[in-house]
Amino acid sequence: MIQELYKLRTQNSWTLYEEAKKFLPGGVTYAIKYWEPYPIYVFKAKGSRIWDVDENEYLDFWMGHTAIIMGHAYEPVIRAAKEQLELGAHLGFCHEWEIRLAEIVTRMVPSVKLFRATNSGTEANMYGIRLARAYTKKNKIAKFEGHWHGGYDALHKAVNPPLNKPPSLGLTDCVMNDTILLPFNDLEGVRQRIKGEKLACIILEPVMGSNGMIPADREFLKGLRELCDEVNALLIFDEVVTGFRLAKGGAQEYYGVLPDITVFGKILGGGIFPAGGFGGREDVMELLDQTKRKHYEMSFHGGTYAGNPLTARAGYTLLSELIKGEVYLKINALGEKARKGLEDIFSRNKVVAHVTGVGSLFAVHFTKEKPKDVISAIGDTKLAKDYFYFLLNNNILCMKPSKQVFAPSAAHSEEDIECLLSVTEEFLGQASV
Ligand SMILES: Cc1ncc(COP(=O)(O)O)c(C=O)c1O
Structure with missing residues (x-):
């Protein structure tokens, strides 16, 4: 019934999906964009x-995917990008914007003293892990269950339940065996699992994103920092989602815990161009310095489009606005209003559900307890699916059918949050709930 209504409203999307299936496996470019019976096809955004x-x-x-922090088609970034397109989007040589971007990142993010740009968050994680291995001269790495770092083999492990199944075919035992899995928000559990291991690094999302915006406990992060120092492993924050979103200095500013390496993406490219980057302590990042080392003494990083002027200028333009800090007051208040409002609606309607998140990020979990990790987030x-389609049929988009994740921007208003709340209330009034 709920899907019948969807089909009636989205006939042109259905036609496009029928065509897409002929040329794209599964009809999409990324499985996350698909939902049954077919996804919507977007034409414009503002x-x-x-x-x-x-x-x-x-x-x-x-x-x-949480990248659009100022709203779709944010004028200053569009203007800067148009100007740069005329001058040259891909120059193939050094240019001023790569310096501007690196400089502003080092000013905004407390632990980042040197920075390098990549083309995606996945790529940035790949280079970040390599750098940690190069610096510590150790092979093994540790990641957390349920954390998503992109499709890089070494980190593509135990992403979604069931955690004992590989998230993809084609991952070799050799690579998988070098990645140790850790329990999120459980410092003692981490201690147990890393006992006797020679770790190059521990990597985590300070707020576990795709499994439902579950924040790390502050004490847990502090403990992790101490543990890394104890065992001479680098601490890597994957701030692809939290970077420039939780605060101008990301999760590390919000939590007051500094990693050795930070990985960025999304917002870094102005929110609209493919982007990533990584940065950190001088003595660590120095391993990328070709003026000080021979190639076989370095940790390699590079790429045809890495730090291209179009992306770098778009990123710099956006960060120049974000560095003022005002936007965080607005978007964090929207997040707070939504979390409080949703919790209140669930409790008044006696529906067993919880809302997690921090700052502007939040998610709804139809679980008995407030989840602390990926396993307790199974609800x-x-x-969850019915809620997703109800929102969709009422013209509200979020991700995804299995878990609803929200990331309002500075273009959202209090009325937009109230709209989400009233549609949610309506959903809970339905007979099937
Ligand atoms: C925390 C985190 N790390 C890494 C990535 C991968 O970034 P990209 O999709 O740009 O490769 C993502 C993407 O969603 C992410 O959320």
């Missing part, structure tokens, strides 16, 4: 709104 090819207007809470998938 501010907090998105329009699909059937001319439905949606209130968007997915915001380009009522039928209810």
Whole structure:
């Protein structure tokens, strides 16, 4: 019934999906963008709104995988990008914008003294891990269950339940055996699992994103910092989602815990161009310095489009706004209003559900307890799916059918949050809940 309504409203998307299936495996470029029976096809976006090819207007809470912090088609970034397109989007030589971007990142993010740009968060994680191995001269790495760091082999382990199944075929035992899995928000559990291991690094998302915006406990992060120092392993924060979003200095500023290496993505490219980057302590990043070392003494990083002027200028333009700090007051207040409002609605309607998140990031979990990790985040998938489609049919977009994740931007208003709250209330009033 709920899907029948969806089909009636999205006939043009259905036509495009039928065509897409002929040329794209599964009809999509990334499985996360698919939902049953087919996804919507978006035609344009502005501010907090998105329009699909059937001319439905949606209130968007997915915001380009959380990358769009100022709203879609943010004028200053569009203007800067247009100007740079005329001058040259891909020059193949050094240019001023790579310096501007690196400089502003080092000013904003407390632990980053030197910085390098990549083309994606996945790539940045790959180079970050390599750098940690190069610096410590150790092979093994440790990541947390349920944390997502992109498709890089070494980190593509235990992403979604069931955790004992590989998240992809084609991953070799050799690579998998070098990656140790850790329990999130459980310092004693971490201690036990790393006992006797020679670790190059421990990497984590300070807020576990795709499994439902579950924040690390502050004490847990502090403990992890001490533990890394104790065992001579580097601490890596994957701030692809939290970077420039929780605060201008990301999660490390918010928590007051400094990693050795930080990985960025999303917002770093102005929110609209493929981007990533990594940075950290001088003595660690120095291993990338070709003026001081021969190639066989370095940790390699590079790439045709890495730090290209279009992405770098877009990123710099956006960060120049974010560094003022005002935007965080606004988006964090929106996040707070949504979390409080949703908790209140669930409790008044006696629905067993919880809302997690921090700052502007939040997620709904139909679980008995407030989840602290990926396993406790497994909840009522039928209810979650129904909620997702109800929001969709009421012109509200979020990700994904199995778990609803939201990331409002500075273009969102209090009325937008109230709209989400009232549609949620309506959903809970339905007979099937
Ligand atoms: C925390 C985190 N790390 C890394 C990545 C991978 O970034 P990209 O998709 O740019 O490769 C993502 C993407 O969603 C992410 O959320």
